[in-house]
Amino acid sequence: MSSSSATTRPGDGRATRWAGQRERRRREFVEAALRAIAEHGPQASTAHIAVEAGIARPLLYKHFDGATDLQRAIADEAARRLAAALRPLWEQRGSAMRMITLAVDAHTGWLAENGNLYRYLNSRSHGGRDTVADVRTVLARQLTHLFEHYLKTFEMDPRIAETVAFGVVGLVDSCAAQWLENPHGVTRAELAAQLTRWIWRLLDDTLRMGGVELDPHVTLPPPPAL
Template structure:
């Protein structure tokens, strides 16, 4: 029952845990989302059962690994969202922050986007704590909170903020994913185009000749 014993051993366990996470990080960076538990264990210089003792199952390792990156990315996004600047500038900075992150480490973010997708049927029965689609949902909720806190949207503000939060995050994600694959333009151009979309240029645009009347 000594606290000294517990803290000392726990400290060692935490250090190992961090080392294992870093090894997993390396493997995911190299092999992408298909990284196997065997490969991660080998990279860490150990064998599988240790991974399972530390993280329970693959979902646990995924969750721990995801938390690191989502927390880091969300911190960057919060900084961009909270910068003292015009709204348009803040929106563009936020978009650019996200796109720069996925551009720098595409494999990691592809890994983060795909939820658990377990092999066995254990996932389907009861998912008390792990059903969440982690990164996208968290970003959506976070953005929704910022929108609701800072914008005056009238009586439906709460619902509007949440819908917009998830919608904008989805827009950012899908456009970023497509852009990463095709690279049809520079990052700055993409940012400007998306901000234009959010700024109502879709509604303001004129019809082409032979337009919607037909």
């Protein structure tokens, strides 16, 4: 082995350790940013984030390639958490009413507990991406596959699945977002119950157009893994 190759090992090791440390620190700063946003709202500044992280503000950008990189990292983590909260959409089991209830409860519950973070995601473009729109699209695609499965099961035309899925996601997101800003005394439980009824009526009407009358409380055969 040549002496030159031997001397590169310590440097390579230091680079690996630095990369790992940088990634760990980035995660810590993102966590601090989420706490700052929860406390100060969607306009939380880098100064707020630095105070929450316990560091001087210039040190933030030692681990991020500018404000856009920091905002993108915050948005990515927020989207990950939102997707995790909406896990019931990926584990649909039971009756139609149970699946609707769980999904709506998960969405409105996350929104009620993370209102400032949702406002943050809606308040700006993060590295040219609309994070909330991206999440809505993922959820709608998931529901499209689910609706296609059941429409085929009931021997109905599955082509309407995508329109219905995007309609349901848009209904829940827009109504819940408006409620977040102006609840008018409506509790989250009341909102969730109303959205659940509206979604069922939309699905029931769609099924009846195909000649299917479904009891919303009857357990359905589980869909294939999505």
